[in-house]
Amino acid sequence: MATTVIILAAGQGKRMRSAHPKVLQPLGGEPLLAHVLAAARALRPRELRVVHGHGGEAVQAAFAGQPVAWFHQAEQRGTGHAVRQGLPGLPADDVALILYGDVPLIRAETLRRLVARARRGELALLTAEFADPKGYGRILRGERGRITGIVEEKDATPDQRRLREGNTGLLACPASHLARWIRRLKANNAQGEYYLTDIVGLAAKEGVPVAGILAPDVEEVFGVNDRRQLAEAERILQRRRAGELLDAGVTLADPGHLIVRGRVRCGRDVFIDAGVILEGDVTLGDGVRIGPWSLVRDATLGAGTVVHSHSVIEAGRIGEGCEIGPYARVRPDVELADGAKLGNFVEIKKSVIGRGSKVNHLTYIGDATIGAAVNVGAGTITCNYDGANKHRTVIGDGAFIGSGVELVAPVEIGAGATIGAGSTITKAAPAGALTVARARQATIPGWQRPVKAKKGAGH
Numbered sequence: 185m186a187t188t189v190i191i192l193a194a195g196q197g198k199r200m201r202s203a204h205p206k207v208l209q210p211l212g213g214e215p216l217l218a219h220v221l222a223a224a225r226a227l228r229p230r231e232l233r234v235v236h237g238h239g240g241e242a243v244q245a246a247f248a249g250q251p252v253a254w255f256h257q258a259e260q261r262g263t264g265h266a267v268r269q270g271l272p273g274l275p276a277d278d279v280a281l282i283l284y285g286d287v288p289l290i291r292a293e294t295l296r297r298l299v300a301r302a303r304r305g306e307l308a309l310l311t312a313e314f315a316d317p318k319g320y321g322r323i324l325r326g327e328r329g330r331i332t333g334i335v336e337e338k339d340a341t342p343d344q345r346r347l348r349e350g351n352t353g354l355l356a357c358p359a360s361h362l363a364r365w366i367r368r369l370k371a372n373n374a375q376g377e378y379y380l381t382d383i384v385g386l387a388a389k390e391g392v393p394v395a396g397i398l399a400p401d402v403e404e405v406f407g408v409n410d411r412r413q414l415a416e417a418e419r420i421l422q423r424r425r426a427g428e429l430l431d432a433g434v435t436l437a438d439p440g441h442l443i444v445r446g447r448v449r450c451g452r453d454v455f456i457d458a459g460v461i462l463e464g465d466v467t468l469g470d471g472v473r474i475g476p477w478s479l480v481r482d483a484t485l486g487a488g489t490v491v492h493s494h495s496v497i498e499a500g501r502i503g504e505g506c507e508i509g510p511y512a513r514v515r516p517d518v519e520l521a522d523g524a525k526l527g528n529f530v531e532i533k534k535s536v537i538g539r540g541s542k543v544n545h546l547t548y549i550g551d552a553t554i555g556a557a558v559n560v561g562a563g564t565i566t567c568n569y570d571g572a573n574k575h576r577t578v579i580g581d582g583a584f585i586g587s588g589v590e591l592v593a594p595v596e597i598g599a600g601a602t603i604g605a606g607s608t609i610t611k612a613a614p615a616g617a618l619t620v621a622r623a624r625q626a627t628i629p630g631w632q633r634p635v636k637a638k639k640g641a642g643h
C-alpha cells in the first residue's frame with residue numbers, strides 16, 4: 185500500500201510578525217517546511233503534497249526542483265478544508281498521512297507507526313500528553329479507552345479542558361475513508377471552520393477503529409506559531425544534533441553552545457569547543473580540534489587539523505595536520521595541502537597553499553597558487569585586483585617572501601626565490617635568487633629637524 189503525504193502549510197502565521205510565510209522561517213538553517221518534507225521523504229511516499237496559501241509563490245520557489253505537488257488553498261477555512269484542497273487525484277487504495285508544515289521536529293519512526301495502523305484500515309491519530317494542553321484539541325475517550333472524538337479547546341466544556349491528552353493534528357488513514365469523511369464535514373462550530381478533527385466522530389459512527397498513538401516525547405510534536413516557539417524549537421533541534429555528535433564519539437566542550445546548520449560528519453576523537461557554528465556540509469577528520477567561537481561552513485578538514493579560536497572558514501578543502509587561526513578567514517575556493525599553516529589575521533581566497541607552507545601573520549592571499557614549504561612573511565599582500573580584473577600570483581616551492589611584500593599580480597616568484605622585506609614586486613622574480621624592490625636606505629648628513637616658529641616673530 186503506497187502512502188501519499190499531505191502537508192498543511194497554508195496558514196499565514198500572523199504571530200510571527202514577519203513579511204515571510206511561516207513555513208519558510210529558518211530552523212537549524214533550513215525552512216520549517218524542509219524539516220517536515222525530510223521526515224516525510226524518509227517514508228518513501230508515492231507522492232508528497234503540500235497545501236499552500238499565504239505567500240505561496242515564495243514557498244514554491246524555495247522548494248523549486250524538488251518532487252513536491254502543490255495545492256492551493258485560497259482562503260483558510262480550517263484544517264478540514266485545507267485537506268480537501270489536497271485530495272484531487274488521490275488514489276483510493278493509498279494511505280493518506282496528514283502532517284503540518286509548522287510541526288517540524290516530528291521523527292520518521294513515529295510517522296511509520298501511524299502509517300502501519302492506517303494500513304490495517306484504521307484511523308491513526310498522533311496524540312501527546314501535554315503538561316499544559318492549552319490551545320490543543322482534547323482527545324475524548326469512552327469505554328475501554330476507545331477514542332470517541334476530539335473537541336477543540338474553544339468548543340470544550342470545563343471538564344474536557346482538564347484532559348491532558350491533546351491532539352497533535354498529525355494522522356493517517358486509508359485515503360478512500362479520508363475523501364468520504366472530508367466531503368461530509370460541516371462548519372457548525374465556534375470558529376465556523378471545517379475541522380479535520382470531526383472525521384474522528386465520523387469514523388466512530390461507521391465503526392472504523394480509531395487508534396491513538398502517543399508521541400514518544402512532546403518535543404516531537406512541538407508546534408511553531410511565534411518567535412518564542414521558533415527559538416524553543418531551535419533549542420530542541422540543536423540539543424538533538426549535539427546529542428547525535430556525542431553519540432558518534434565527538435567531544436563537545438559545551439553541547440548547549442554548539443550550533444549545527446547542516447550536515448556534519450566526524451571522525452574519531454574530534455573536539456569542538458564552545459560557541460562553534462557548523463554550516464552546510466562539514467567533514468571533520470580524526471582528531472580535528474575546532475577552537476571556541478569559530479565558524480566552519482562547507483569544508484573538509486583532514487585528520488589532526490586544528491582551527492584556533494575566532495576563525496571563519498567559509499568553504500575549503502583543508503588537508504591533514506593543518507593549523508588555522510586564531511582570527512583567520514578562509515574564503516571560498518581554498519585548498520590547503522597537508523601541514524599548511526594560516527596564522528592570525530590572515531585572509532585567504534581562491535588559492536592553493538602547498539604542503540607545509542606557512543602564512544602566519546596579517547596577510548592577504550587572493551587568487552594565488554603557492555607551492556610547498558613556502559614562507560610568507562608578515563603583512564604580505566597579493567595585489568590581485570586592478571580595479572577591473574583579478575590576476576593570479578604564483579609562488580614556487582621553497583620560496584621565502586619577506587615581511588611587508590606587495591605582490592602585484594599577475595606575477596610569478598620562482599622556486600627557492602627570496603624576496604626582500606618591503607618589496608613591491610611587479611615582475612617575475614627568478615628562482616633561487618634574492619630579489620629586492622624597494623628604495624635604498626639613505627642617511628642625510630647634517631640634516632636638522634624643523635623647529636616651531638616663535639609667536640609674534642616674522643610674518
Ligand code: UD1
Nearest residue numbers: 192193194195260261262263266284320321351352353379
Ligand atoms: C489544530 C487541530 C487541533 C490540534 C492542533 C495542533 C483542528 C480543527 N484542530 O488546531 O485539534 O490540537 O491543530 O496544533 O484541526 N492550516 C491550513 N489551512 C487552514 C487552516 C490550517 O493549511 O485553513 C494549516 C496551518 O498552516 C497549520 C495546520 O494547518 O500548519 C494547523 O492549523 P492551526 O490553525 O494551527 O490549527 P489549530 O486550530 O490550532
Ligand code: CA
Nearest residue numbers: 319407408409
Ligand atoms: Ca495551531
